[in-house]
Amino acid sequence: MILKTPVAILIIRIALLLMFSSFAVFVSADLLLWLTVPGVPELITQIGLATLLSAFTLLLITGVLAITRLIIASCFDYFSAKQRFQRRVLFIQTKRDQLRRLFYFKTVQINYVNQLKRNRLLNRNNRQHIRSLSNAIDKDLLSIKQQLSKATYLQLQHENVQYRNQLDINALLKLQQKIATIG
Numbered sequence: 398m399i400l401k402t403p404v405a406i407l408i409i410r411i412a413l414l415l416m417f418s419s420f421a422v423f424v425s426a427d428l429l430l431w432l433t434v435p436g437v438p439e440l441i442t443q444i445g446l447a448t449l450l451s452a453f454t455l456l457l458i459t460g461v462l463a464i465t466r467l468i469i470a471s472c473f474d475y476f477s478a479k480q481r482f483q484r485r486v487l488f489i490q491t492k493r494d495q496l497r498r499l500f501y502f503k504t505v506q507i508n509y510v511n512q513l514k515r516n517r518l519l520n521r522n523n524r525q526h527i528r529s530l531s532n533a534i535d536k537d538l539l540s541i542k543q544q545l546s547k548a549t550y551l552q553l554q555h556e557n558v559q560y561r562n563q564l565d566i567n568a569l570l571k572l573q574q575k576i577a578t579i580g
Contacts (some may be wrong), residue, residue, distance in 0.1 A: 408459045415452035419445045495544050523564065531561040544579070545555045 422445035430438040474480060534557045542550055553576065560568040 405459060405463060408455060412455040415448050419448035419452060422448060425436070463511050490502065504514065527561055527564055527566055527569060530566065530573065531557055534569065534576060541576065541579060543556045569578070 419427045422441055426441040426445060429441060535554075538545075538550065538553055538557070545553070553572070556572055557569070560572060
C-alpha cells in the first residue's frame with residue numbers, strides 16, 4: 398500500500414543505488430590498495446562506508462515512515478463510523494448467539510430435571526402401589542390361612558415379601574391370582 402506508492406519506490410531505488418555505488422567504491426578502494434596508492438584507499442573506504450550507511454539509513458527511515466503511516470491509517474480506519482457500526486453489529490450478533498445457546502442449554506437442563514422428577518414420582522408411585530398390592534395379598538392370605546397348610550402359607554408369605562422387595566409387580570399380580578384361585 399504505502400510501499401507501492403511512486404515516492405516510496407523512488408526512495409527504495411535511490412537507497413539501492415547508494416548501496417550498489419558503495420560496493421563499487423569499496424571495489425575501487427581495494428583496487429587502489431592493490432596498486433599501493435598511499436592515503437587514497439582509506440579515504441575512498443570512508444566514502445564507501447558513508448554511502449552504505451546513508452543507504453541503510455534511508456531504507457530504515459522509509460520503513461519507519463511507512464509503518465507509521467500504516468499505523469495511523471489503521472487507527473483512523475479502526476475508529477471510523479463504519480468500523481464502529483460493524484463492531485456493534487458483530488457484538489449484537491454474538492450476544493444473540495450466546496443467548497440462543499444459553500436458552501437451549503437451559504431448556505435441556507429444565508427438561509432433564511423434570512424428567513428426573515417424573516421418574517422419581519413414578520418410582521415412588523410404583524412402590525406405593527406394590528406396597529398396597531402386597532398388603533392386599535397379606536389380607537387375602539390371612540383370610541384363607543385356615544385352608545392352607547403352614548408350609549404353603551409360609552411359602553406364599555415369603556414369596557409376597559420377596560416380590561415386594563424386588564419391586565416385581567407382575568409376580569405380585571400372579572401371586573394374587575394364585576391366592577384367589579386357592580380361596
